[in-house]
Amino acid sequence: MTDPTTRPTIGLALGGGVARGWAHIGALRALIRAGYAPDIICGTSIGAVVGGFYLTGHLDTLEDWARSLTRSRMVSYLDILVGGSGLFGGKRLEKLMRSYLGDVCIEDLPNKFAAVTTELATGHEIWIQNGSLVDAMRASYALPGVFPPFSHNDRWLIDGALVNPVPISVCRALGARLVIGISLNGDAFGKTTLQTTEEFDNAEFNGEDDIEEGANISKWRAMSPQRLMMRQIFGTGQKTPGIGTVMLSSLNIIMDRLGRSRMAGDPADILVAPRIGHISLLEFDRAADLIQLGEEAVERVLGQLEEAKSILSK
Numbered sequence: 001m002t003d004p005t006t007r008p009t010i011g012l013a014l015g016g017g018v019a020r021g022w023a024h025i026g027a028l029r030a031l032i033r034a035g036y037a038p039d040i041i042c043g044t045s046i047g048a049v050v051g052g053f054y055l056t057g058h059l060d061t062l063e064d065w066a067r068s069l070t071r072s073r074m075v076s077y078l079d080i081l082v083g084g085s086g087l088f089g090g091k092r093l094e095k096l097m098r099s100y101l102g103d104v105c106i107e108d109l110p111n112k113f114a115a116v117t118t119e120l121a122t123g124h125e126i127w128i129q130n131g132s133l134v135d136a137m138r139a140s141y142a143l144p145g146v147f148p149p150f151s152h153n154d155r156w157l158i159d160g161a162l163v164n165p166v167p168i169s170v171c172r173a174l175g176a177r178l179v180i181g182i183s184l185n186g187d188a189f190g191k192t193t194l195q196t197t198e199e200f201d202n203a204e205f206n207g208e209d210d211i212e213e214g215a216n217i218s219k220w221r222a223m224s225p226q227r228l229m230m231r232q233i234f235g236t237g238q239k240t241p242g243i244g245t246v247m248l249s250s251l252n253i254i255m256d257r258l259g260r261s262r263m264a265g266d267p268a269d270i271l272v273a274p275r276i277g278h279i280s281l282l283e284f285d286r287a288a289d290l291i292q293l294g295e296e297a298v299e300r301v302l303g304q305l306e307e308a309k310s311i312l313s314k
Contacts, residue, residue, distance in 0.1 A: 011176025014047025021046025
């Protein structure tokens with residue numbers, strides 16, 4: 001099963017899903033263990049991030065960072081942008097990625113890779129296959145209203161989930177014979193983003209476990225304006241949802257409906273759908289659960305994978 005000469009070229013389509021994207025880490029681990037390491041990776045939004053870290057040999061780094069996240073730590077990476085085209089500037093996350101990945105270019109990766117984005121002016125689906133890997137990932141997760149559009153080759157680009165939530169078609173175009181699609185919206189409405197607003201308000205800054213080691217009280221109190229902004233964005237769970245909650249819930253609907261439509265016309269050979277609907281798009285602190293659920297989802301389809309490999313190898 002591990003001999004590349006006896007199996008078809010494998011393409012892995014990693015779908016968008018914000019925090020649920022940590023499930024991709026577990027899915028990748030399970031696929032590699034079973035002998036299905038991908039030859040081609042195409043990612044949308046968080047899928048592009050996980051795929052990029054994997055191809056640079058830094059999947060362990062990403063997993064360690066994801067597992068270390070608490071709600072307060074996640075908030076610390078969000079640089080509030082006043083008067084811009086997004087709620088957050090995204091510079092802190094970009095700086096973090098560059099500290100791990102440096103200036104690696106996509107054409108220097110060991111396998112074919114494409115990050116799916118959307119051109120703001122035309123709505124065209126754009127596949128970034130060369131240049132800075134970090135730039136490509138940054139463009140792919142530029143969720144409208146949350147992060148500003150990313151300028152790339154004289155185009156303003158936004159989140160690829162708006163046009164291709166699970167980039168199966170991209171894998172086929174790049175030469176994949178066996179395409180494995182990982183959709184993070186298979187049971188998207190088991191728990192919607194709307195249900196997390198009260199949890200965010202009550203738990204975000206409460207309890208010593210959420211305070212980073214070495215932080216002092218004065219530093220913690222200095223974050224209070226940021227907390228007020230978070231409450232404005234995500235709401236308090238008592239009245240109408242905040243603007244951030246509305247945007248992410250809307251994205252959830254778009255990814256679910258568009259993903260179903262596109263996969264009906266161009267389905268993956270094997271679709272992996274982790275059962276993660278009870279975890280919202282905002283729960284970045286649930287990495288351990290999501291990784292495990294991603295592994296379990298792959299294990300459920302290993303029999304189908306073996307059968308598909310046998311058929312497509314003939």
